[in-house]
Amino acid sequence: MIDWTSFAPGSAFAGGLLIGLATAVLVLCNGRIAGISGIIGGLMERSPGDDVNWRGAFLVGLVAAPFAYSILRTLPAVRIDAVGPELVVAGLLVGFGTRLGGGCTSGHGVCGISRLATRSIFATLTFMTTGALTVFFIHHVFGG
Amino acid sequence: MRMFTALLSGLLFGLGLIISGMANPAKVIGFLDVAGHWDPSLAFVMSGAILVALPAFVMARRRARSLLGATMDLPPPGRYEHRAALGSALFGAGWGIAGFCPGPAFVSLGSGQARAVLFVIAMIGGMAFYEAFQRLRVRRTDMASTPA
Numbered sequence: 001m002i003d004w005t006s007f008a009p010g011s012a013f014a015g016g017l018l019i020g021l022a023t024a025v026l027v028l029c030n031g032r033i034a035g036i037s038g039i040i041g042g043l044m045e046r047s048p049g050d051d052v053n054w055r056g057a058f059l060v061g062l063v064a065a066p067f068a069y070s071i072l073r074t075l076p077a078v079r080i081d082a083v084g085p086e087l088v089v090a091g092l093l094v095g096f097g098t099r100l101g102g103g104c105t106s107g108h109g110v111c112g113i114s115r116l117a118t119r120s121i122f123a124t125l126t127f128m129t130t131g132a133l134t135v136f137f138i139h140h141v142f143g144g
Numbered sequence: 145m146r147m148f149t150a151l152l153s154g155l156l157f158g159l160g161l162i163i164s165g166m167a168n169p170a171k172v173i174g175f176l177d178v179a180g181h182w183d184p185s186l187a188f189v190m191s192g193a194i195l196v197a198l199p200a201f202v203m204a205r206r207r208a209r210s211l212l213g214a215t216m217d218l219p220p221p222g223r224y225e226h227r228a229a230l231g232s233a234l235f236g237a238g239w240g241i242a243g244f245c246p247g248p249a250f251v252s253l254g255s256g257q258a259r260a261v262l263f264v265i266a267m268i269g270g271m272a273f274y275e276a277f278q279r280l281r282v283r284r285t286d287m288a289s290t291p292a
Contacts, residue, residue, distance in 0.1 A: 003181035006174055008165060012185040015164020016192020022157035023193065024200030029149035031210035031217050034157060036246040041271050057147040058154035059250060065158020066167075066255035076162065078252065079170035080259045082242040091249075091263045093238025095270020098246060101231025105245040106157075108232070109190060114197035115205075115218070122224040127236030128176075134240025135176040 023110055030054055035107020036062070037098035101127070146212050158251045164189040167251045169243025176240055 023034040032054065039055050066075055082090060098104040101123055103112060108127075112120020158167075165171040166189055174183035207216060239245050244252070244263050252260030 001181060003174060003183040006171065006181075006183040006185070008185050009188045012164045012188035013192040015160045015162070015166065016189040016194075017196055018156050018160030018163060019189065020160075020193040020196025020200075022153045022155075022160060023197040025149055025156065026153040027197075027200055027204045027210070027218075029210055029212050029214075030146050030153070031204070031214040032150075033217070033219065034153060036157075036250065037271075040246060040250075040268070041274075044268075044271055044275050053147050054150035057150040058157075061151040061154025061156075062158040062247065062250045063254035065155055065162060065251055068155060069159055069162050075255060076165070076168065078168045078255070078257065080243070080252075080257060081170060081173070082259065082263075084262065086241055087259055087263045088266045090238040090242035090244065091266025092270040092273070093234050093241070094245060094249075094263075095267035095272075096274050097231045097233070097235030097238060097270070099231065099271050099274035101228050101233075101235050103232075104235060104247070105239075106247050110193045110197055111201070113190075114194050115201045117219070117221065119222055119224040119228060123228055123232040126229055126232040127239060130233045130236030131176045131240040132178050132236075134237045135173055136179050138241065139173075139177060140179055 019106075019110060020114075023106075023114070026058070027111075033107060033111045034058075035103050035111055037095075037104040038102075038107050041099050097127075146214060149212065157247065158254070160189075160193070161248050161251050164192075167248040167255075169248070172239070172243040172245075172248070176243075 026032050026034045039058055043052060043055050069075055094104075102108070103120065103123060108120040108123040113124060161167045165185060171183065172186065174181065175186040204216060204218065210216060242263055244260070246267065249260055249264050249267060253264050
């Protein structure tokens with residue numbers, strides 16, 4: 001059953017266009033892939049070399065986005081239902097999983113699919129499936 | 145200049161995540177909840193992003209260097225190996241638990257969400273664990289290839 005009260009395809013699409021634009025800027029100007037887990041992970045490798053600067057600058061921009069948004073409009077309400085231990089387990093899985101899997105929603109889901117990379121298409125199908133299964137078990141089997 | 149374009153890209157990316165609703169974990173869970181009150185909005189985020197990014201990658205692939213003279217660092221084509229499949233499966237499970245993937249978690253850090261701080265610390269811990277695991281693997285293959 002579709003949740004029509006929350007359905008907002010317009011803002012979702014507009015936000016998506018901006019994400020695409022951000023990806024285009026990074027690849028055309030810097031020659032780099034806007035995959036967030038890779039950008040963070042690259043800072044943690046033994047020899048990050050001279051690309052610490054652009055990685056750092058990208059992450060500063062990402063963290064500064066709510067502030068920039070709030071200058072023009074009030075930030076949309078956000079709800080985080082997960083609590084302490086759930087957040088820790090989720091964070092560990094997301095951190096380890098994206099590095100082992102070679103990407104996340106941005107690197108595989110947006111950049112990889114846009115490059116028509118088979119690996120990324122399969123990776124996206126995989127995390128969408130396990131994500132949906134996890135939500136199903138938490139909210140419908142164990143009753144959330 | 146390259147630092148400026150990277151900063152601009154991060155900023156645009158973050159604004160896109162906020163406007164699209166991706167930065168709201170409840171909305172992400174609603175998207176993944178196909179058996180409940182399913183909110184398909186986030187499928188439009190990916191469509192919009194790909195619509196712009198696809199032609200950009202077509203242009204990028206034809207160039208040896210970026211507009212600012214950087215090397216084009218595009219991942220080489222590769223097979224979808226067991227490691228990548230397992231990693232993506234684990235990532236999806238974590239995504240379904242909290243509704244956070246790496247980008248939105250960083251954006252929520254910027255809006256001062258205490259729960260996002262905890263999530264990001266754990267996520268960086270998970271990545272550090274991967275680095276340690278990777279070093280162990282490299283050492284083991286080194287030992288295996290060194291003649292006794």
